[in-house]
Amino acid sequence: MKFTFHGGVHPEGHKDLSRDVPLRLFDPKGEMVYPLSQHIGKPARPIVKKGDSILVGQRIAEADGFVSAHIYSSCSGTVKAIEKRRTLFGRLQESIVIDNDGQFTPAGDFTTRRDISGITNEEILKRIKDAAIVGLGGAGFPTHIKLMPTEPESIRFCIANGAECEPYLTCNDQLMRMYPDEIVEGLELVLRLFPNAQGVIGIEDNKPEAIAAMTKAAEGKEKIKVLTVKAKYPQGSERSLIKVVSGIDIPGTMLPAGVGCIISNVGSLYAIQRAVCYEEPLYSHCLTVSGDAVQNPGNFIVRDGTSFAELLEASGGLKEGVTLKKALAGGPMMGIAFGSLDVPVHKSTNGLTLLAEDAAEKAAENMTACLRCGRCATVCPAGLVPQRMAEAIISKDFDYFENELHGLECFQCGSCTYICPAGRPLMQEFKRAKSESMIAKRAKKEGGKS
């Protein structure tokens, strides 16, 4: 029996474009830009000033507050400016700009393995926090906070997320094939923090090599097993994978730790291993450059702050005669479209997808009335009825949307929009409604006060 969840869709994977290209470290040439907010929480505070010389792995900004993360330099050179720069979200944001000298001189010893036999849990957490590891699956939540739930004994599963369900993306596949022992060690370090937890590595069945490599690495490790899950989008979402591993459906208002689960991307676990065993901070991560517009799709270990434009160049540029229509940070299902390639890679950017054809644009052009076909309800991994939710939004019945249809349970995987034959922008409406409903609620509250 294949392990899977309810609903979901089967978009074409396009993984063959890059799945067999090994990861390679990419050394950029131009200036490096580090936005101060690359994680969930408060932006970091710069601790360098213009003209300072910087080494690889040097801390350039400090975490500000509890939910925040440090920022490390990924190149050596001098600070050119601390100014507002455009990020991939389209906004201007305070960023540290470093003139890269191309030497990549490390700030410390990141290659000698430390002795960790007697390491305490506090020390593990401290090293993870100091390394500024954030969730590399996309959200960018600071990992050390996630690893400090109120009751560590209640955690039953530590899940390594190697599902990689986004079309085009293959970097985690390569990471698991090339560094399985490191990932398993990272998971073991996390398991040390949770005495009652079982380690589960979830991988989609379209990555047989990764499954084989991880199974081999986990051999003889009693607390770790590899779980082959069905290839289906959004298998790699937190909620879907938790459902598959533990059988528990979690509502949007609960954190995974609330149901005894800690879930981390395999990239984060690799980073944890590097941080604990080598005291190397997080300044690079794996990333796939793919899409139907790019000449040589491939997988990279990319340094934070690298410009997307340079990555495209490193992948052979655009295919001849192809006009780039859309550039995405991440995969095509949840990736963020950005207007210009001259923006820096974020810590949690796991892909650069370059598309010559924009299906979303076509869908908008061919949009028809809702047919009430019900496909959206069939594919919703949360068990919602997007069709009725959209109707409630049209009639501005946010109360019904929220309380009867549980519209806030939507975690914006986009399956409904993907499947909708009428081409209706369902998920986008829900995103908007979420904020509108919050605004309406706030207005009501304030109105009640006065």
Added chain:
Amino acid sequence: MNPMLNISSSPHLKDKQTTKFIMYAVIIALLPATAAGIMVNGLRALLIVAASVAAAVVTEFLFDKACRRPDTWKDGSAAITGLLLALSLSPDVPLALPVLGAVFAILVVKCAFGGLGKNFINPALAGRCFLLISFGRTMSTFTVDGVTSATPLAVLRSGHAVNITKMFLGTGGGVIGASILALLAGGLFLWAIGVINGEISFSILIAFTAVLALFGGQGFDPKFLFAHICGGGVIMGAFFMATDYVTSPVSRAGQIIYGSIIGILGALFRIKGGTADSFSYSIIISNLFVPLIDMYTVPKPFAFTKRAIAIREGAPILPFWKRIPRPVVVLTVISAIAGIALSSVYVITKDTIDEQKKAASAASYLIVCPGAVTLEADETMDQAIEALNGEVYGTSYGRVRINEAYVGKDASGNIAGYVVSVTSSDGFDGNVSLAVGLDPEGRMNGIAFTELNETPGMGMRVDEPLFKDQFSGKMVDKFVMTKSGEASAENEVDTVSGASTTSGAVVNAVNAGLDFFHSTVKGGN
């Protein structure tokens, strides 16, 4: 670098099945049935299909233009409406009917309510029912091989066996889209490519079959059930009309409820109703329940079901059957028991009832065959009846069938007369069955009714001597009806005043019996 990249919210991929894809897939799925209909019924059927589709598409086009709405006629939905309407019509209707029906379906049912996605009942079915109500007689006239005849379903209603193979292939008369084989092929094609999900279609078929088996009065007789499923648009309804997205529920549970309502209503109308077109009405009635069903079948998100909460809280998980509301369980059990009891009573008593019926018929037969003590089968007549294969007898008697025929013998074994049992399906209220009694020379002894369900005081009066005795003692080849009180010639029969339909059925039945007698017994001699 190109600064003008597209910006939009995710997802940036789309499934291949667009509205247009779905609509054209449905049209493709209907093509086999259309082709079969044209092959069986000829060019006339093609004309009707063309007229209906063209009328539907043109109506939508004109509406879009007149109301300055975006062009929706190209999306294929209007063409489907036209095609479905045509397939559910008799190939003999005048061309104006499909045009009128299509215009009504598109203009009134679809466009007036807001166009695609907003119609509250299936437009094609609404068009068909509009025509049924407005042009009842024209709509229900069917010809087979140039002969006016009943559709297989009307035959089935009259209690006769039908030719299932012909029904399955669509060569046994009926509407243009009568080929079950072609419809099933199209329906399964839609199911295979995921345009329909099967919930609605299969719950219709299951509920329909179950109710017919339990309450149909014939138990689980595969031939009877199969004939009912193949007839009266059940397959077309289940796969093409009830599955119309717009007029069916969105959630899976809702679809199963909706399908079951259609199946149950359809079967009940078949058992108790008075028309062969009941399936159209059962779908339309169920269409009207859809908003209600939708309202009460919003599924709980996975994380909010009782089971999910129980798992989260470590509480014991109730087995599936304990989570079903108690009244549902109780009612289901009660109706299942009632149904099984009813059908088993039928099965147990079937032989006795048949014997009783036979005895009653035999008694009637003896009445019209005075002097006879026993009724014996006759090889020539039996062979002739077998050759008819349950088909309509002759060309000029309406929907008349020969049931059986006997030779009456007296005590010493001499032929005392003949009895031919005939049923006409043209009665005012169902079947009229009677026995025609003849003496050895072919003189009428008289008639006796074995089945008569006409209106008391009107049609029922054919059983009174005033009418019945007109046949007795006459030596004719054929009776002719006259208006009340004018019968003078030997072969003239006065109709019962105010009951010309019943009288006509009786006269036709008698004439068919006479003809059968003359062509087999007399002709054979």
